Amino acid sequence: MDEQDGPTTPPKKAKRINKYRKEWENTFNWLTEDNQKARCNLCKKSFSCMYGGLGDIKRHAEGADHKKHEVVVKQNKTLQSFLGQTEAMNSQQEKILAAEVTNVYHTVKHAHSYNSLDCTTQLLSVMYSDSHIATKIRLGRTKASMIAFNVLAPFSIQSPLCELSKGVFFGISTDASNHGSAKLFPILLRYYTPSEGVKLFLLDFFEDPDESANAIYTNIKTRIEKAGLSLNNMSCYSADNASVNFGRFHSVYQLLYKENNSVLAVGCPAHMVNNSIKNALAKCRFDVETLVLKTFSHFSSQAKRCKELKDFFNFVDLEYKTILRHVPTRWLSLFPAIERLLNIFPAIKSYFLSREEIIPIALQVFFSEDNFIVQKTECYLSFFHNILKIVFDTEQKLEKADLLCFEVYNILKSLREKINQRINDNFFGFLASNMLKTFAPNEQSQIRESFLEFYKNILGATAAISS
Numbered sequence: 001m002d003e004q005d006g007p008t009t010p011p012k013k014a015k016r017i018n019k020y021r022k023e024w025e026n027t028f029n030w031l032t033e034d035n036q037k038a039r040c041n042l043c044k045k046s047f048s049c050m051y052g053g054l055g056d057i058k059r060h061a062e063g064a065d066h067k068k069h070e071v072v073v074k075q076n077k078t079l080q081s082f083l084g085q086t087e088a089m090n091s092q093q094e095k096i097l098a099a100e101v102t103n104v105y106h107t108v109k110h111a112h113s114y115n116s117l118d119c120t121t122q123l124l125s126v127m128y129s130d131s132h133i134a135t136k137i138r139l140g141r142t143k144a145s146m147i148a149f150n151v152l153a154p155f156s157i158q159s160p161l162c163e164l165s166k167g168v169f170f171g172i173s174t175d176a177s178n179h180g181s182a183k184l185f186p187i188l189l190r191y192y193t194p195s196e197g198v199k200l201f202l203l204d205f206f207e208d209p210d211e212s213a214n215a216i217y218t219n220i221k222t223r224i225e226k227a228g229l230s231l232n233n234m235s236c237y238s239a240d241n242a243s244v245n246f247g248r249f250h251s252v253y254q255l256l257y258k259e260n261n262s263v264l265a266v267g268c269p270a271h272m273v274n275n276s277i278k279n280a281l282a283k284c285r286f287d288v289e290t291l292v293l294k295t296f297s298h299f300s301s302q303a304k305r306c307k308e309l310k311d312f313f314n315f316v317d318l319e320y321k322t323i324l325r326h327v328p329t330r331w332l333s334l335f336p337a338i339e340r341l342l343n344i345f346p347a348i349k350s351y352f353l354s355r356e357e358i359i360p361i362a363l364q365v366f367f368s369e370d371n372f373i374v375q376k377t378e379c380y381l382s383f384f385h386n387i388l389k390i391v392f393d394t395e396q397k398l399e400k401a402d403l404l405c406f407e408v409y410n411i412l413k414s415l416r417e418k419i420n421q422r423i424n425d426n427f428f429g430f431l432a433s434n435m436l437k438t439f440a441p442n443e444q445s446q447i448r449e450s451f452l453e454f455y456k457n458i459l460g461a462t463a464a465i466s467s
Helices: 054-061 064-075 092-109 115-127 141-164 213-226 252-259 269-283 288-300 303-315 334-343 345-354 371-398 405-425 430-436 441-462
Strands: 031-034 037-040 045-047 170-174 177-179 182-193 197-207 234-238 264-266
Touching: 037 054, 092 115, 092 141, 115 141, 141 182, 141 197, 170 213, 182 213, 197 213, 213 252, 234 252, 269 371, 269 405, 269 441, 288 303, 288 334, 288 371, 303 345, 334 345, 334 371, 345 371, 371 405, 371 430, 371 441, 405 441, 430 441
Parallel strands: 170 234, 234 264
Antiparallel strands: 031 037, 037 045, 170 182, 177 182, 182 197
């Protein structure tokens, strides 16, 4: 057969080459052209759109790096809203004032002390002695506090109040906080705009030793009306789940409801989840909080014990890490403390087993020469590490600043579904499940029953908040 008569490979289809299009900038405001390439002004880099065209642009917008830069830009807004356009600052004095206001804004944003400005101003004039601006800045703590209170603070709420004055509905959030002997109350307003989405701003921050429902209600009403707003436009009241805020007969919510019968009560879902876990832990046969607290206490104030513990880290070939403190009133401190204790458990176990005579009574139920007790302790730690990771992630989602009400339901529903799935599968975490296999059948049964009981206690406590 002639070679020309045989099968031939079809030629490859040429790829279509795309050119950068200006109209893409209408959809993506961060996009510009860079020599027939697309340039992202957020990521500060250029990329080719020759073959993918609009698809390349969308792929970049969905990338993790781009989304990270979007969050950073959103959180760190430019100071132009406070300083105005740079073209308007023609005189030297205006530029000096702008530098002083910028410095105060930076100090407030990062929660620095005004006292530090006394030193910083002098330091700038030495470091930048050739600058006509830095050498003439005069910014001490008194002047800085006046700029913050009388310039930045009023201007920061001017724009939101202008938007709310058009009849926009808003939600109010408040909560008492102790600062020494002072009782402080913030008032935050949350509202929605079609152009910028959900917005949150601090309307006022006041001190009042009276925590009664009448006092909180009066403060809220007075400050809302002083800002030129009306409680009739209030859509919801959000606060801690204490009875003073949401009591059935007399509370802040009931008083606000009399003013506006359309207002909704919004408790703190993260607080509810935390209370559910505390309730489940209180009923558990294994007191993991005591283990974490007493272990931390044993080493926290004893340098000699820490030195001895470091020797055991070297013995078991682990890098030394400090034991984390768990604060019972903090929602997110238990899981990291358990995770750290589990990671360094070989060293902790070796330390206590070699010094059984000095083990505190509260820790003797977790560490002894009985191998079963030590294995059970590690098994429970692995179990709590696995389940509390889910709770930890849930509470972090519930604490997002831009969380919406319908998202709360889905987050809580997902938590319950995951726990139900673990019950149906008899799953307690990979490490805990493997450790269970090393125990005797009757011991396995008791621990497994304890794990399932903990799951069910969480479901029982979260039933009301997810319905």
